[in-house]
Amino acid sequence: MDFAKEFLVPPDGKIKLADIDPGYKGKNESHASAASEIAGHVQCLAELQYRLYAEGKRSLLIVLQGLDAAGKDGVVRHVISGTNPQGVKVACFKQPTHEELAHDFLWRAHRAAPARGEIMIFNRSHYEDVLVVRVHELVTKSVWSKRYDRIREFEKLLLQAGTHIVKFYLHISPDEQLTRFKQRLDDPQRIWKIRESDYTEREHWPAYVEAYQDALRKTSTRRAPWYVIPSNHKWFRDLAISSILVDTLADMKLQIPKPAVDLHAIRLRFHSAKMEQEKNAPRRERGKPRARTLAHRSRKQRGKA
Numbered sequence: 001m002d003f004a005k006e007f008l009v010p011p012d013g014k015i016k017l018a019d020i021d022p023g024y025k026g027k028n029e030s031h032a033s034a035a036s037e038i039a040g041h042v043q044c045l046a047e048l049q050y051r052l053y054a055e056g057k058r059s060l061l062i063v064l065q066g067l068d069a070a071g072k073d074g075v076v077r078h079v080i081s082g083t084n085p086q087g088v089k090v091a092c093f094k095q096p097t098h099e100e101l102a103h104d105f106l107w108r109a110h111r112a113a114p115a116r117g118e119i120m121i122f123n124r125s126h127y128e129d130v131l132v133v134r135v136h137e138l139v140t141k142s143v144w145s146k147r148y149d150r151i152r153e154f155e156k157l158l159l160q161a162g163t164h165i166v167k168f169y170l171h172i173s174p175d176e177q178l179t180r181f182k183q184r185l186d187d188p189q190r191i192w193k194i195r196e197s198d199y200t201e202r203e204h205w206p207a208y209v210e211a212y213q214d215a216l217r218k219t220s221t222r223r224a225p226w227y228v229i230p231s232n233h234k235w236f237r238d239l240a241i242s243s244i245l246v247d248t249l250a251d252m253k254l255q256i257p258k259p260a261v262d263l264h265a266i267r268l269r270f271h272s273a274k275m276e277q278e279k280n281a282p283r284r285e286r287g288k289p290r291a292r293t294l295a296h297r298s299r300k301q302r303g304k305a
């Protein structure tokens with residue numbers, strides 16, 4: 001399946017979240033049948049990330065958005081797990097600090113944007129400023145409604161600087177959210193994740209759907225596309241996202257750079273270093289017994305005792 005084609009929000013297209021089944025799972029029946037495909041993608045991602053890092057000219061920004069318990073942390077854990085932590089970073093966008101609120105809404109996003117060679121994952125993002133902020137009327141409509149254009153401009157700026165952008169909305173149903181809240185309540189390993197706000201935010205579900213629809217419609221562009229990922233099945237979410245990420249990085253045609261040094265000269269230096277090393281290495285004197293191993297000695301001592 002071409003996941004990118006299937007789940008793309010067409011630029012300026014009309015998208016209705018109610019028409020997209022969050023429980024969709026394609027041809028796969030279960031995690032078991034998709035597991036090897038996901039593992040293959042994770043391996044591929046690790047290789048592509050290595051190339052991105054080695055090339056050091058471009059970067060990738062992955063935006064993850066979704067309602068509470070949609071699985072943003074799970075994507076970070078399962079999909080990006082095989083990559084080298086040196087080249088991958090995660091920025092979590094929580095309630096803005098005083099310092100952040102004292103700046104324009106894109107300030108913190110810009111500071112967290114990936115450097116060349118890096119993959120940066122935004123776990124929530126600058127989109128919160130047209131989502132939670134809109135739903136809770138934290139600023140007036142005249143303020144948030146202008147932000148879509150600012151976001152498009154901001155992303156264009158990043159694109160022009162060599163940052164590729166891919167954005168995922170993790171689509172779950174209210175039922176599935178409640179099932180996950182219950183799992184958190186029942187599992188001592190997950191109980192810490194519970195927030196009272198999970199339940200208050202849930203009451204605003206229709207307002208969030210409206211805000212998300214607007215954001216997806218207004219900011220999905222050819223070069224910074226949104227994908228709506230059916231996410232009731234965690235393994236299907238991982239399959240679709242990992243596949244789209246592999247395609248995105250493969251399309252970048254990343255090149256391992258040519259060495260910056262004269263290889264012939266370096267080989268000569270290597271050989272002379274090797275000869276020097278061998279010349280100075282202590283030679284074993286003839287007839288001298290080999291040093292006994294610690295294990296051997298302790299065996300002997302055990303025998304005496």
Ligand code: ADP
Pocket residue numbers: 068093094095096123124128129132133195197
């Ligand atoms: P998460 O749910 O991402 O795992 P938290 O439980 O700490 O982490 O929730 C972070 C909260 O911060 C979310 O409710 C989110 O909507 C909120 N938030 C993020 N950005 C903003 C913003 N710009 N203004 C107000 N609230 C925000």
